[in-house]
Amino acid sequence: MKESLLIDNLSIDCVIFGFDEGKLKALFIKRNTEPCKGMMSLPGGFVYVDEDLTHVPARRLKDLTGLKNVFLREVGAFGKIDRYPERRVITIGYYALINSSDYKLDVGADAQDVRWISVDEVPELPFDHTEIFDAALIKLRKHVRYEPIGYNLLPEKFTITQLQTLYEAILNKKIDNRNFRKKLAKIGILKDLKEKQKNVSHRAANLYSFNKKKYETLVEKGYTFDF
Amino acid sequence: MKESLLIDNLSIDCVIFGFDEGKLKALFIKRNTEPCKGMMSLPGGFVYVDEDLTHVPARRLKDLTGLKNVFLREVGAFGKIDRYPERRVITIGYYALINSSDYKLDVGADAQDVRWISVDEVPELPFDHTEIFDAALIKLRKHVRYEPIGYNLLPEKFTITQLQTLYEAILNKKIDNRNFRKKLAKIGILKDLKEKQKNVSHRAANLYSFNKKKYETLVEKGYTFDF
DNA sequence: TCAAAAGTGTTGTCGCTACACCCATGT
DNA sequence: ACATGGGTGTAGCGACAACACTTTTGA
The missing domain is CATH 3.90.79.10 (Nucleoside Triphosphate Pyrophosphohydrolase)
Known part of the structure; x- marks a missing residue:
């Protein structure tokens, strides 16, 4: 500058x-x-x-x-x-x-x-x-x-639970885990990385990344993401 | 000033x-x-x-x-x-x-x-x-x-058909008349004035006014008005 | 009696909500 | 083996879309 x-x-x-x-x-x-x-x-x-x-x-x-x-x-x-x-x-x-x-x-x-x-x-x-x-x-x-803009607050690779916790924090309410996953699956904006968390002392969660192409299509259609 | x-x-x-x-x-x-x-x-x-x-x-x-x-x-x-x-x-x-x-x-x-x-x-x-x-x-x-802000474009007293035509003009698409009326009835934001149009050369339509109280309640709840 | 717009119900489909248990992993 | 969070299915209900005819009024 x-x-x-x-x-x-x-x-x-x-x-x-x-x-x-x-x-x-x-x-x-x-x-x-x-x-x-x-x-x-x-x-x-x-x-x-x-x-x-x-x-x-x-x-x-x-x-x-x-x-x-x-x-x-x-x-x-x-x-x-x-x-x-x-x-x-x-x-x-x-x-x-x-x-x-x-x-x-x-x-x-x-x-x-x-x-x-x-x-x-x-x-x-x-x-x-x-x-x-x-x-x-x-x-x-x-x-x-x-608009599913929340992913901007997460790292490149994230788990569905992280995403859900994020939405709960933003919207300040509990979300049903199964319904959350179902909805995500339906709209298909997540890319399954076929990778797992490492070094966690419980079942390792699957990692996903965000599919921007799909996101843009959805926003144009005026989709709403209620949880 | x-x-x-x-x-x-x-x-x-x-x-x-x-x-x-x-x-x-x-x-x-x-x-x-x-x-x-x-x-x-x-x-x-x-x-x-x-x-x-x-x-x-x-x-x-x-x-x-x-x-x-x-x-x-x-x-x-x-x-x-x-x-x-x-x-x-x-x-x-x-x-x-x-x-x-x-x-x-x-x-x-x-x-x-x-x-x-x-x-x-x-x-x-x-x-x-x-x-x-x-x-x-x-x-x-x-x-x-x-938000049902459209009524701001209409006179104080208006007919449902006017409101529908307005939404059609804004959204640039046809809306089913029966579904439109049903939805309006359900959300209850119109006050029936028990008055009719005058001097129209066809069946006189009922006049309504807008119920702001109800509107505010609905907006707070995050209601969406899709047609 | 005709023209022009007002007004009215039903059915099928889809999407949402609510709800409880087994799975994988590290300690 | 236990603790911790990950991941899955179903049934009932409510909302929306599609669809055509009768009513009222003035000319």
Whole structure:
């Protein structure tokens, strides 16, 4: 990115979801500048004049986690007059889904400044970040019903149980295991890798990967994925 | 609105849908300033520094049609670098649903500058307005499946046939009349006004109004309205 | 009495829900 | 052999799709 001007009244904020220890979590960073220095907040950033808007969250994700080609969705625009204390700033909210095993937090210098927090333990946030976060979570819950995007939160190879636990965490309810498997089998978006887990102290589960082609066909047809 | 500064790099654009002559239409205005003077375009506007973002489309709607409390939904942010030719402007797209019998176009001086155009006859548009328009139509089609928002396009009192024609126009397909009525009866979002049409040269249809309470309950439950 | 739109029921199919037990593996 | 999670089938019910004729009204 070459040196260029930031547009100072337009920012983005990003809710980065991850799935770890059977829980849906989001990534927060501790603000190291005023205003609200010291509070945990959503990672955000400003737009360069010569940068596409959609590039901004992608760039921030890369800076923060090193990840590229992250799944990103727009949450919406947030533009109340006083949402930012110092001047008028309108922000576009996004959410990202990342596989948190691709991004284990550094235990180095900055470790205490970046944290995964379970979505039901999110602390008070600065500005309107609580509103943005809530909107993101609502959108995510809505979107997983209509598109099987959840796999973005899992490693390349995963088990059906992992996928189910994920859906249970997102939707915050128990799902019947047999029905879950049946439905997956019917829609056929999983590729059986004919591989098993290793080194687990119980029956080894089959591993699957995600079939994007099939997924796209289904989304076009307006399929719904209710569990 | 008192005199105050416009934020010159942030605008809104609005796709205003109406339903007339059995067709889904959108409102376009002829640009009377450069750039792209003379082309039909989406009505848009800039944000005042002391004005909430969501107020902008509402204000524009009011200016343009005289209507207040219009149903508005955000379509998304559009922020390609060169989307606007003269300087960097990021725009937030909205769509509005209005009852076009509340707003019959003036046949006065400005008449040729504002036009309802059927959604499948939309001409070439300036900037990225085609992209915004397409996104709005896609969102509308998606939204009517999950929320019975269509009634916003109809007068206060309407017949089931009108509602059906509307859905057919939005979804662009024929719907079975008996199944449509059955489904409506089951979900119970219509209030039977025990009134009939007048002065029609055929059997007078029953009039209904919309039951918002019920609607809200249903939306919370995540009901889907497939036809 | 004709034209034009309103309104009404039934049947078959498909998909969802609910529900309990055996299997494979490591310790 | 036991503990742990993996993986499987069926029956009943409710929702949806397909389908054609009678009713009301004004002209």
